[in-house]
Amino acid sequence: MTIGTLTTPNPYFLAPLAGYTDAPFRRIAHEWGSGCAVTEMVSAEGLARDGKNTLHLLRRYEGEDNLIIQIFAPDRDPVGRCLDTLLSYRPSMIDLNCGCPVNKVVRTGAGSALMKDPGRIHSIVSFLCANAPCPVSVKFRLGWDSASENYLEVADACIDAGASMLTLHARTRGQMYSGKADWDKIRILKDHVRGQNAAVFASGDIFCGADALEVMARTGCDGVMFARGAIGNPFIFRQTELAAKGIDWSADVQVRISTLIRHLDYMIEDSGEAKAVREMRKHAMGYLKGLEGASKAKAAINSAMTRDDYLRALEAVESAASAVR
Numbered sequence: 001m002t003i004g005t006l007t008t009p010n011p012y013f014l015a016p017l018a019g020y021t022d023a024p025f026r027r028i029a030h031e032w033g034s035g036c037a038v039t040e041m042v043s044a045e046g047l048a049r050d051g052k053n054t055l056h057l058l059r060r061y062e063g064e065d066n067l068i069i070q071i072f073a074p075d076r077d078p079v080g081r082c083l084d085t086l087l088s089y090r091p092s093m094i095d096l097n098c099g100c101p102v103n104k105v106v107r108t109g110a111g112s113a114l115m116k117d118p119g120r121i122h123s124i125v126s127f128l129c130a131n132a133p134c135p136v137s138v139k140f141r142l143g144w145d146s147a148s149e150n151y152l153e154v155a156d157a158c159i160d161a162g163a164s165m166l167t168l169h170a171r172t173r174g175q176m177y178s179g180k181a182d183w184d185k186i187r188i189l190k191d192h193v194r195g196q197n198a199a200v201f202a203s204g205d206i207f208c209g210a211d212a213l214e215v216m217a218r219t220g221c222d223g224v225m226f227a228r229g230a231i232g233n234p235f236i237f238r239q240t241e242l243a244a245k246g247i248d249w250s251a252d253v254q255v256r257i258s259t260l261i262r263h264l265d266y267m268i269e270d271s272g273e274a275k276a277v278r279e280m281r282k283h284a285m286g287y288l289k290g291l292e293g294a295s296k297a298k299a300a301i302n303s304a305m306t307r308d309d310y311l312r313a314l315e316a317v318e319s320a321a322s323a324v325r
């Protein structure tokens with residue numbers, strides 16, 4: 001699919017996930033067929049100050065050609081100050097976060113607080129469109145709360161400012177991550193902007209290939225972003241591509257475990273063994289979800305200090321799986 005200057009092999013993207021979508025996870029997702037991936041949200045203010053931690057979030061794996069960088073900011077000012085640094089990371093697209101519900105972010109006027117002021121969204125997006133050589137997108141929610149749903153007004157502001165892609169997480173800020181994402185609103189958004197030059201991506205409760213195909217069929221959206229459904233489950237991209245061809249597939253135990261180990265190895269390459277074994281735990285819980293004999297392995301991984309500790313913990317899951325076969 002093509003969105004401005006960004007061309008991707010498919011419309012199945014890895015969503016931004018703070019604390020997750022670092023270079024090793026994006027690399028694993030790419031290997032399993034993600035069309036493109038988004039960094040976790042990066043503070044424009046942090047970028048402007050060249051914060052070491054912020055810059056670390058923008059590292060790529062070797063050969064990562066396409067990368068959508070997501071920023072958050074309360075207004076245009078820090079975006080202006082961070083622009084040179086941001087562009088030095090060669091984003092294939094810049095995404096503006098208008099969905100983060102977390103108090104720490106909202107208190108500064110960024111994330112989903114921007115939903116209260118479409119004018120500020122317009123000002124940030126038009127600045128980016130005028131000054132960045134790549135397309136600009138916006139990820140937003142239905143509104144601040146159910147009494148103030150204004151996603152169509154926000155979409156109009158984004159398109160008027162020049163955005164090439166809109167991703168709607170079909171919940172309000174008030175819902176945080178609870179309740180069901182309202183896919184009907186994604187259809188309403190797609191119908192609203194039809195004929196204008198902006199792709200619409202769906203986000204919310206897309207947990208398997210069948211969900212992705214269903215939301216695309218029901219709403220006419222151009223693509224989907226997998227979020228919680230991809231944690232410990234990068235196979236979801238392959239599953240979706242195969243489901244689109246009518247093939248029902250899911251990863252077996254061996255595939256899940258070998259991918260977990262490869263993911264851990266990429267993390268070790270990226271940040272060293274001590275940090276990687278800690279950071280990998282939250283991913284490992286996803287890889288092991290639902291597997292026979294996994295509870296012991298999960299406990300062992302939660303106290304693992306080395307790569308070898310992981311291997312020992314995983315052996316038990318593999319033998320439980322062979323015993324079942």
Ligand SMILES: Cc1cc2nc3c(=O)[nH]c(=O)nc-3n(C[C@H](O)[C@H](O)[C@H](O)COP(=O)(O)O)c2cc1C
Pocket residue numbers: 015016017018019039040041070097098099100139169177181203204205206207225226227228229
């Ligand atoms: C742990 C976590 C971190 C997230 N971080 C971000 C983020 O940095 N930027 C963003 O736009 N959305 C973020 N999201 C929202 C997801 O991208 C997605 O829109 C949301 O989880 C709904 O999709 P899902 O129901 O399929 O998980 C985050 C969600 C979770 C659960």
